Amino acid sequence: MLSIEREIYLDIVAQALDEFPLECCGLLAGDPATGRVVRYYRCRNAAESSRVYTVDAKDQLRATRAADDDGLEIIGVLHSHTHTPPYPSPTDVAQAPDPTWHYAIVSLAHGEASLRSYRIVDGAVTEEPVVVGPAGG
Amino acid sequence: MAVSVRLPTVLRPHAAGKTVVEADAGSVGDIIAGLVARFPGMSGHLLNESGELQRFVNIYVDDDDIRYLDKAATAVADGAELTILPAVAGGA
Numbered sequence: 641m642l643s644i645e646r647e648i649y650l651d652i653v654a655q656a657l658d659e660f661p662l663e664c665c666g667l668l669a670g671d672p673a674t675g676r677v678v679r680y681y682r683c684r685n686a687a688e689s690s691r692v693y694t695v696d697a698k699d700q701l702r703a704t705r706a707a708d709d710d711g712l713e714i715i716g717v718l719h720s721h722t723h724t725p726p727y728p729s730p731t732d733v734a735q736a737p738d739p740t741w742h743y744a745i746v747s748l749a750h751g752e753a754s755l756r757s758y759r760i761v762d763g764a765v766t767e768e769p770v771v772v773g774p775a776g777g
Numbered sequence: 778m779a780v781s782v783r784l785p786t787v788l789r790p791h792a793a794g795k796t797v798v799e800a801d802a803g804s805v806g807d808i809i810a811g812l813v814a815r816f817p818g819m820s821g822h823l824l825n826e827s828g829e830l831q832r833f834v835n836i837y838v839d840d841d842d843i844r845y846l847d848k849a850a851t852a853v854a855d856g857a858e859l860t861i862l863p864a865v866a867g868g869a
Contacts (some may be wrong), residue, residue, distance in 0.1 A: 667865075672786075692868035697835045697842045700862055711788070717865050731868030735833065738787050738863060 641675050642716070642742045642757040643771040648680045653682045653753045655682050655722040656746050665693040667700065668716040668742060669707040675742060675768075679712060692731060715756070716742030723749055726756040728765050734735075742768070749769075778855040780808060783802035785862050791818035800859070805836055810858060823861070833864040 641688035644652075655664045662685060669679040682698035695717065707714050719732075726747035738759040746755045759766045779799040784792060792798055798815075800808045809830065813820045825831055829849070836843045837860040843851045853859055 665865075670848070687866070695865040697837075697862075698840075700835065700865060701837055701842075701860060703841070704862060705861075713805070717867075719867060729868050732851060735866045735868075738785075740786060743867075 641769045641771060642677065643675060643773060644668075644755075645675045646772055646774055649755065649772045651680055651682075652746055652755070656722075656748055656753065659685070659720070661690045661722055662688060663690060663693045663720050663722060665695050665717065665719040666717055667695065667703045667707075667714050668687060668744065669710070669712040670715050672715050672740060673680060673712050675715065677715070679707065679710065680718070681706065683759060690722050715749070716744055717741075718744040721745055721747045721749065725749055726754055728758055728760065733760055733763055733765060740741055744770070754758055780853050781858045782808065782812065783858060783860040787863060788816075788819050788822060788861065791816045802853055802855045802857075804849065805838065805843055805853060805859065806830070807850045808853060809836075809849070822863075830846065835862045835864050835867070836860070837862075 665685050666680055668677045670677040683699035686694040686696040704714055709766045726745040742757050743760055744757040746753055755770055757768050757770045780802050782798050782800050800811055809823050823831055838851055838853050839857055
């Protein structure tokens, strides 16, 4: 399960809209044991594309160190799909580096934001529940 | 004093769960080759079939991405920190 505080969810949707028509991306930090996201680090999409994303390497280092400093871990990545449903593409699956990560996708297709999350292990995709709730809840 | 090598979560199981391991100063390529010799399970994550650094791995010396330095030939001095992170990318 991935659980996200409401403020973080709103920040993710705002970023996806801000960067539309390009895909946006960022890193999720929290507790790997519970899947609870307590920080979101917006990252630059180094690919600057509406079809693919690459988390900017420098932003990734910055986010990883910030998470470390707060006793958190990077537990997943978020990217937007600007015109397709929030399901991992073959590219997403092929490039998923970490079986312990949460791969969250916010879709802006059909004029409405929707967020889904997946685990990707050895090329097999499994959707997981997403809970958006108040801080501490 | 040595070089501290900070490992990403996917590599820690190959190093008995350690987050940071020490290495001797040298080039990035030497340090990675040394890691693979000590922890053979890391090989496929770090090196391709030709023994070159994998494309989908980011390596930093202190704050700098080695792609913008001398890549595998980048020198790492005593006291520096080398950070390894999986590159994160995908598509729609």
